[in-house]
Amino acid sequence: MTASPARCRALLVSAPASGQGKTTVTAALARAWQRQGLRVRIFKTGPDFLDPMVLARAARSPCWQLDQWMGGEADVQAQLWRAAQEADVLLVEGVMGLYDGSASSAALAARFGLPVLAVINASAMAQTFGALAHGLATYPGAPAGLQLAGVLANRVGSAGHAEMLRESLPPGITWFGGLARDERWTLPERHLGLVAADELDDLDARLDAAADALMAQGLPLPPEVRFAPPPSSPELTASLAGLRIAIARDAAFAFLYPANLALLQDLGAELSFFSPLANEAVPEGAQALYLPGGYPELHLDVLAAAQVARDSVLAHHQAGRPLVAECGGLLALAEGLTDKQGRRAAMWGLLPGEALMQPRLVNLGMHSVEVPAAGTVRGHTFHHAAYECPLPASGHSTAQRHHGRPEAVYQQGRLWASFVHLYLPSNPAAAVALFKP
Known part of the structure; x- marks a missing residue:
């Protein structure tokens, strides 16, 4: 019809x-x-x-x-x-x-x-x-x-x-x-x-x-x-059926596209939210973890003291389960984060190196990222932070503008982290590749 x-x-x-x-x-x-x-x-x-x-x-x-x-x-x-x-x-x-x-x-x-x-x-x-x-x-x-x-x-x-x-x-x-x-x-x-x-x-x-x-x-x-109605498109398969994805959501991890959440659900995933600021652990039974962007730099002391949250994120990573961290999520995974006033606090230390807030905008613009075996996923970057990391980047984003500055992508096992905020509906296969164990 x-x-x-x-x-x-x-x-x-x-x-x-x-x-x-x-x-x-x-x-x-x-x-x-x-x-x-x-x-x-x-x-x-x-x-x-x-x-x-x-x-x-x-x-x-x-x-x-x-x-x-x-x-x-x-x-x-x-x-x-x-x-x-x-x-x-x-x-x-x-x-x-x-x-x-x-x-x-x-x-x-x-x-x-x-x-x-x-x-x-x-x-x-x-x-x-x-x-x-x-x-x-x-x-x-x-x-x-x-x-x-x-x-x-x-x-x-x-x-x-x-x-x-x-x-x-x-x-x-x-x-x-x-x-x-x-x-x-x-x-x-x-x-x-x-x-x-x-x-x-x-x-x-x-x-x-x-x-x-x-x-x-x-x-x-x-x-x-x-x-007008949209052109017909291929039906999504329930590629993430039975998968429980834990998602950090509070004042420090608030930058979530509703379309991303809807797509993950359309792919069959169950979403379970938790608050690192409330020192909540990654929900039990979660097979994948999503740390979106936000304002971790405004909550240094609380995140540094959130031992239950930190230990559960580390345990999730050490078990080899998928973890996707975007921008603020990346900052939280560094060894330390320094705010604009020069105050440093220890972060969760899953990635080596230091994150430092800068007095001016560091990068802004539309970017795309290649996900192995899944193709290109699009998104954007907008941040005032720098990340000094000794870990070699596994790849870099491509800026839409010819003079745009690429963003590094860091991977350790199933951990994927970058300053790029991904818009997952641009490539549902990439969402499956990033989150599926």
Whole structure:
């Protein structure tokens, strides 16, 4: 039977550049429409972990990644189509500026018919606001079919300022309202981006305050969009049936793609979570272990004192069972980790060498990694850490950009570790090869 298209209202939230307030606005829109009784499904463009945590809380539904390079076009199409079948409103937060990058937000919006809402930081600006909106809407390099549904002003100074901005808009561009400069809904940041959602005790109050501000202005609904079903793809076999995978999940190991977890389950694996910060052992009966990225550098003393967790991870490795460590997971496996203030703590010591936090960004970008006998798996890297390891690398990632810096891959027995965050749906066979005993 041929699958039918699905329809629902949809919007891609973009901006002229990073730092304009896309996440705050997307979260405010999601919370506003969710509070009006609409079913909201939400996505984040590109390889991000922190923004999706906030967006998921705002929409009260999971936030998945959409990326035409990392996941592939069919993966994006399938996610949008499935979400449209169960949602009243579908929201996508873009990445960087609207036209930035080879896999830009504009390209994604045009390919899948997503109307664009441009968020513009309007502080210290008046009629130029309209010029920016006009430029985004009429840029000659825009992909065919791109539709600018409207604009929203962020960091507005006053009601009079907002009216001036609204009057500057050319015909045909809808005013979605404005958000004032206000600490009540400002989202705090640290070195990798936003502070994690679970660390903000007042996050819901911030989201509600921003939603209230938009709803008070008569927030319009986005247009309806038709989403085509994805092309048929080979059915996944239960290659990991009966396999129990232990996954570290807490404030130190929080960077997990929901799509990775869903794929492992679709392959038949049972997932069992534990918290090294709570000094919990690797769950009994686990045949494979996943240490994702996060913020181990913010929890040096607790991780150093987590003897039960450390001993169980070491026992798992010494038994020759699969262990996959990404970025923060790699840092935890080093002999020691030094934070930006120069404080060092002993880590778990499964890998030789020292990890040191750096004052600046060390690496950023899309990467692919070759997994023996399984092919290429795609992902990304984004970190402020260096790892001084005497162990020879077993291989290196390939950066999508021709001038990108490769990341080392370290292997000892069934231990696989790298700064690369893997997007497992890009190659399910690689997931099987990494986790299957």
